[in-house]
Amino acid sequence: MVSKTTFEVLTSDTTMHNDPIIVVGGGFAGLTTALALSNQRPRPPLLLIEPRHQFLFLPLLYELLSGEMKSWEVAPSYDSLLQGRRIPHLDDRVTSINTEQKSLQTSRGQVLKYSQLVLATGSEPDDFGITGVKEHALTFHSLTDLPLLKDRLQSLRNRASKDGALVIVGAGATGVELACKLSDMLDGSATIHLVELGDSVLSRSRAFNREQAQKALDQRGVRRHLNTRVTSVSAHAVELLENDVPQSLNHDGLIWTAGTKPVLPNLTPIPPRERGLLCVDEGLQLTTDPNVVVLGDVACHNDAEIPWPRSAQSALQQGTAAARTLQAIRMGKAVPSFHFQDLGEMLSLGMGDASITGMGLTLAGPLAYQMRRLTYLARMPGLSLGLRSAGAWLVPS
Numbered sequence: 001m002v003s004k005t006t007f008e009v010l011t012s013d014t015t016m017h018n019d020p021i022i023v024v025g026g027g028f029a030g031l032t033t034a035l036a037l038s039n040q041r042p043r044p045p046l047l048l049i050e051p052r053h054q055f056l057f058l059p060l061l062y063e064l065l066s067g068e069m070k071s072w073e074v075a076p077s078y079d080s081l082l083q084g085r086r087i088p089h090l091d092d093r094v095t096s097i098n099t100e101q102k103s104l105q106t107s108r109g110q111v112l113k114y115s116q117l118v119l120a121t122g123s124e125p126d127d128f129g130i131t132g133v134k135e136h137a138l139t140f141h142s143l144t145d146l147p148l149l150k151d152r153l154q155s156l157r158n159r160a161s162k163d164g165a166l167v168i169v170g171a172g173a174t175g176v177e178l179a180c181k182l183s184d185m186l187d188g189s190a191t192i193h194l195v196e197l198g199d200s201v202l203s204r205s206r207a208f209n210r211e212q213a214q215k216a217l218d219q220r221g222v223r224r225h226l227n228t229r230v231t232s233v234s235a236h237a238v239e240l241l242e243n244d245v246p247q248s249l250n251h252d253g254l255i256w257t258a259g260t261k262p263v264l265p266n267l268t269p270i271p272p273r274e275r276g277l278l279c280v281d282e283g284l285q286l287t288t289d290p291n292v293v294v295l296g297d298v299a300c301h302n303d304a305e306i307p308w309p310r311s312a313q314s315a316l317q318q319g320t321a322a323a324r325t326l327q328a329i330r331m332g333k334a335v336p337s338f339h340f341q342d343l344g345e346m347l348s349l350g351m352g353d354a355s356i357t358g359m360g361l362t363l364a365g366p367l368a369y370q371m372r373r374l375t376y377l378a379r380m381p382g383l384s385l386g387l388r389s390a391g392a393w394l395v396p397s
Contacts, residue, residue, distance in 0.1 A: 166254075
């Protein structure tokens with residue numbers, strides 16, 4: 001927690017004597033924005049509010065689960081990422097925001113004023129109100145999810161019989177990548193079932209990656225249940241409607257990757273929303289307040305030429321653009337429009353295996369795995385940490 005004295009020292013600036021720019025949320029979008037703002041001249045006073053002590057490079061969470069990467073590579077502390085940046089980090093959660101008063105309140109009761117606001121609070125798993133999901137399903141969305149999943153895997157590996165079953169609900173990128181990684185980690189100790197409401201896995205992915213993923217799932221014996229709806233979950237079984245036929249599937253663990261929902265504090269006045277997301281204009285500004293930019297999993301802009309995906313790639317680009325927007329507002333200049341650039345797609349498809357489409361490449365296998373890993377590390381906020389990690393990986397153990 002940042003004390004008032006520390007906050008005043010870290011945000012003091014000879015050219016700026018106003019309230020700080022407050023960045024709410026320290027994920028890809030929020031952290032990228034804060035780092036970009038810290039490089040601007042004149043430099044505005046800043047404050048990052050994020051309840052976690054560690055940043056999470058979510059696309060590499062699979063490698064942290066499998067032990068292919070270390071915690072300091074995938075989840076460095078905010079202290080290390082912000083070192084020397086003069087960006088104080090308040091480890092608290094924002095509960096309410098009043099945009100008319102330009103103030104916010106935290107869960108500890110602190111009331112803070114801001115000059116401009118970055119809202120990038122991210123998302124959490126959505127159980128869609130299905131009976132038993134909240135009580136009995138595991139998730140794969142944060143560092144706190146790993147211990148429970150690791151314990152479940154260890155239990156399955158230690159069983160004398162090899163008739164266990166893990167069920168993964170949702171065959172988007174998270175579900176498919178997790179299915180391949182878990183299959184390699186279990187090495188035949190249990191059968192993996194992948195349940196998908198649609199008629200294919202990775203329905204939004206590029207054709208090459210989708211083909212490689214299907215091949216990887218086949219090689220690992222992952223059983224797919226397409227056109228299948230989950231109706232309820234209990235501690236040891238999941239009830240399904242598979243092609244409208246009721247089925248019951250016993251499980252030794254069910255992992256929910258079927259969707260997420262935005263996490264937002266209470267906002268006054270209530271701004272327009274679309275599917276629970278806050279509506280923004282082409283400059284990432286809240287449609288009801290130009291001094292508030294909204295990013296990542298909580299933002300929606302229906303008029304974008306290319307829909308903004310809810311991905312790390314999009315969040316990183318939005319963070320850089322948001323810093324430019326806020327600077328333009330402060331300087332009284334025209335706000336630049338944000339245009340998402342699709343740089344491609346990379347998928348982890350098991351231990352030492354991956355698929356890449358983009359960056360002028362169409363590649364699968366061990367080389368794709370190496371390139372995916374290094375590409376992500378190069379995009380780690382705080383490049384020196386990424387280079388240090390790459391160096392550790394290139395040196396044989």
